[in-house]
Amino acid sequence: RRKWRxxxxxxxxxxxxxxxxxxxxxxxxxxxxxxxxxxxxxxxxSKLKMLLTFVDDLPNGSETGTYYALHLGGSxxxxxxxxxxxxxxxxxxxxxxxxxxxxxxxxxxxxxxFDFLASSLQRFIExxxxxxxxxxxxxRELAFTFSFPVKQTSISSGVLIKWxxxxxxxxxxxxxxxxxxxxxxxxxxxxxxxxxxxxxTVGALSxxxxxxxxxxxxxxxxxxxxxxxxxxxxxxxxxxxxxxxxGSMVVNMEWGNxxxxxxxxxxxxxxxxxxxxxxxxxxxxxxxxxxxxxxIVRRVILRMSQESDIFGPISSILSTPFVLRTNSVxxxxxxxxxxxxxxxxxxxxxxxxxxPLKVRKLVVKICDVVTRRAARLAAAGIAGILKKVGRDxxxxxxxxxxxxxxxxxxxVEGGLYLNYRMFREYMDEALRDILGEDVAQHVVVKxxxxxxxxxxxxxxxxxxxxx
Ligand code: ADP
Numbered sequence: 001r002r003k004w005r006x007x008x009x010x011x012x013x014x015x016x017x018x019x020x021x022x023x024x025x026x027x028x029x030x031x032x033x034x035x036x037x038x039x040x041x042x043x044x045x046s047k048l049k050m051l052l053t054f055v056d057d058l059p060n061g062s063e064t065g066t067y068y069a070l071h072l073g074g075s076x077x078x079x080x081x082x083x084x085x086x087x088x089x090x091x092x093x094x095x096x097x098x099x100x101x102x103x104x105x106x107x108x109x110x111x112x113x114f115d116f117l118a119s120s121l122q123r124f125i126e127x128x129x130x131x132x133x134x135x136x137x138x139x140r141e142l143a144f145t146f147s148f149p150v151k152q153t154s155i156s157s158g159v160l161i162k163w164x165x166x167x168x169x170x171x172x173x174x175x176x177x178x179x180x181x182x183x184x185x186x187x188x189x190x191x192x193x194x195x196x197x198x199x200x201t202v203g204a205l206s207x208x209x210x211x212x213x214x215x216x217x218x219x220x221x222x223x224x225x226x227x228x229x230x231x232x233x234x235x236x237x238x239x240x241x242x243x244x245x246x247g248s249m250v251v252n253m254e255w256g257n258x259x260x261x262x263x264x265x266x267x268x269x270x271x272x273x274x275x276x277x278x279x280x281x282x283x284x285x286x287x288x289x290x291x292x293x294x295x296i297v298r299r300v301i302l303r304m305s306q307e308s309d310i311f312g313p314i315s316s317i318l319s320t321p322f323v324l325r326t327n328s329v330x331x332x333x334x335x336x337x338x339x340x341x342x343x344x345x346x347x348x349x350x351x352x353x354x355x356p357l358k359v360r361k362l363v364v365k366i367c368d369v370v371t372r373r374a375a376r377l378a379a380a381g382i383a384g385i386l387k388k389v390g391r392d393x394x395x396x397x398x399x400x401x402x403x404x405x406x407x408x409x410x411x412v413e414g415g416l417y418l419n420y421r422m423f424r425e426y427m428d429e430a431l432r433d434i435l436g437e438d439v440a441q442h443v444v445v446k447x448x449x450x451x452x453x454x455x456x457x458x459x460x461x462x463x464x465x466x467x
Contacts, residue, residue, distance in 0.1 A: 003308035010304050011365060017266040018373040024262065025380045025434055029392075031260040032384025036253065041237045047259045051252040052236070053202050053228070054155045055459065056244035058209035061088035063461035068192065070121055070181075071145035071453040073200065074165035074223025074291060075415075077101055077117065078145075079124045080450065082457045088211060093454060097124055110172045114184035122188055140192040141464070143456035144181055147200040147224070149254050155463055156196050164256065164282055165224045165291055196460040199252045200413075200452035201228040206462075207448055207455030208411030214444075215409040217385050220452065221378060221423070222414030224282075224289040228252045229385050255381055256285030263287065264373060268299040275321065284381070288374040290326040290416035298324040298350075300366045305352070310359050315351030324350060330420040333367040340364065368422070375426035382410055383434045386443065393439035405442040413451040 032048075039050030063084045071078040076098055083092040099120070105113055125140070148167070152158035157178050163169060172180075178197040185192055198206075201218045205228055208215035217229035231251045233244050263283065272295055273279050273286055286292045302318050305311040317323055328346045335342035340360040347355045347363065355363075386392040391408045417424055424447075432440040 003310060007304045007308050007310055007362065010300070010307065011362060011369075014266060014268075014300055014366065015369055018264050018369050020264055020373055020376040020380075020430075022433055024264070025376060025383075025430065027262050028260065028377065028380035029383045029387055029434060031262065032255075032258060032381055033387040035258060035260075036384065036388045039253075040231070040235055040251070043238055045238070047257050049149060049161070049252075049254040049257065050236075050238075051149065051199075051254060052152060052239055053199065053250045053252050054152055054243075055202055055206075055250040055463075056233075056246045056248060057462060058215075058230075058250070059206050059455075059458040059462040060213060061210055062086055063210075063458060063465055065141075065461055065464070066094075067141050067143065067457040067460050068121075069143040069145055069203075069453045069457040069460075070117060071147070071200065071203070071456065072101070072117065073147045073452075074167075075101060077120070078450065078453045079121060080453045080457065081124075081128075082454055084458070084461050091210070091454075091458075093450075095124070095127075096450060096453075106167045106169075108169060110169055110175065110180055111184075113169055113172075114180045115187070117181060118184035118188050118190065121185065121192070122190055125190065125192070141195045141460060142192050143196040143198050143203075143460040144178055144194050145198050145200050145203045145452055145456040146177055147220070147222075147226070147452075149252075150177060150197065150199065152197065156194065158197050162278070162281075164278060164285070165289070166277065168277055196456065196463060198456040198459055199226070199228065200456075201226050201252060202250055203452035203454075203456035203459065204228075204411050204413040204448060205230070205250060205455065206459040207413075207451035208409060208446060210455065210458050212409050212446070214407045215411050215446070216389065216391070217382070218411040218413070218451075219378070219382060220414040221288065221290065221412065221417040223291045224285045225256050225378070225414070225416075226253065226285075227255045227381060227385060229389065231389070253385075256282045256289065258284035258381070263377070266296075268296050268303075271299060272296060284377070288378050288381075290414070291322075292326075293370055293374055293416075294324040294326040294329050295322050296370050297329050297363075297366050298322075300370070301350075301363065304362075311347075311352045311355055317349075317351035326416065326420070329367045329371065330422065332364055333371060333420075333422050335364065371420070371423050372426045375423045376430040378423075379427045379430035379434060382431055382445070385410075386435070391443070392435060405439060407442050407444065409444045409446055411446050411448055411451060413448050418447060418449055
């Protein structure tokens with residue numbers, strides 16, 4: 001009985017350490033808006049890098065042509081081909097391929113990585129083979145969607161700042177990403193031009209804007225997490241000569257690196273960070289990214305099993321970092337069988353067979369606590385963006401009571417958000433609570449599948465049409 005009490009104590013400590021009451025979320029919202037501002041004023045002014053993208057015009061539906069996109073995410077890479085007929089309704093996604101990124105690639109060399117991408121693209125294009133038809137462009141143009149921090153020098157070039165999400169390819173830092181891919185394509189004799197280098201959030205924003213011009217921000221909740229939004233160029237103080245015609249530019253926040261001492265951090269987060277290959281970095285991402293949620297849950301279960309015998313003998317599998325994936329967390333969390341059979345199955349795979357129902361319920365609770373915190377922090381992040389651009393209803397002091405709120409759309413993409421219902425529900429609920437009903441009714445969060453990849457191709461199309 002003592003042992004059970006001990007485990008309940010661990011759960012209680014976890015719940016307390018993960019608490020995100022509305023007051024605290026509002027502090028996060030303010031902190032994010034302040035950090036955004038600091039990151040726009042000077043290079044290195046904030047942990048938020050607030051990277052320039054040189055994207056000043058977003059797709060609106062009038063684009064034409066055939067384009068390709070290759071997307072290197074954190075866990076997957078995708079290749080797509082789209083045809084645009086000059087109207088929203090004529091957008092045609094002609095082919096999509098999605099593959100897991102082999103783990104061996106994440107620690108390989110840049111040559112191996114880019115040759116792998118080039119060979120995948122080669123296969124994709126060869127498949128078109130005899131389907132070659134009149135809609136085929138004279139020269140193939142490719143958008144490279146790249147889900148890692150890049151310091152862009154133009155819409156089609158930029159250097160890697162650092163790897164995240166478990167990637168470690170040392171000689172890449174400082175290299176022009178688009179050139180690396182182009183080099184690998186040329187080596188294979190592929191006649192295709194890397195004409196845009198696009199962060200995945202910017203792709204998602206482009207896709208959102210193509211369908212709905214009220215879209216002003218995009219957030220990705222996948223393996224990692226990041227956001228971008230449309231900012232007025234005169235607010236981007238660190239950029240003297242933004243060379244835009246529209247008066248605004250998309251800013252890639254790189255919000256995974258956001259940090260505040262007010263973030264509800266637990267001992268499990270500290271351990272996870274200390275053991276990661278990028279410790280003291282990406283603190284926000286490590287609380288909300290799909291790569292990490294499973295591992296936080298694993299660490300809690302491990303501690304419980306070390307301090308009691310309710311899980312049976314200590315499982316050596318459970319000591320393996322990242323062995324519990326976030327997909328399994330959502331499967332356990334959303335297990336609606338009366339006996340929690342899915343939870344039992346997953347725990348068995350982790351080396352813990354015959355865990356009693358009472359303990360299985362405890363595991364579901366751990367999943368709930370960790371995911372709820374993630375989703376509520378994610379909502380605070382979105383509200384932070386809305387505050388920065390004056391769409392949170394506070395009006396920056398200029399608001400009269402009768403001020404009309406403008407409809408605001410935030411595009412959301414990523415496997416965590418799209419596939420994990422409880423994450424989605426907690427996030428939507430927290431956003432409504434933070435904004436209040438009056439404001440929230442004007443804010444639309446729109447989910448989009450494959451938005452990042454398709455959107456990058458759309459962005460490439462629109463950048464070509466203004467040249
Ligand atoms: P990437 O991050 O590689 O661009 P995605 O946006 O598709 O790819 O996100 C994949 C991530 O989403 C997975 O690594 C996982 O963390 C999370 N994910 C996918 N499916 C689920 C699910 N059913 N439940 C919870 N998380 C999921």
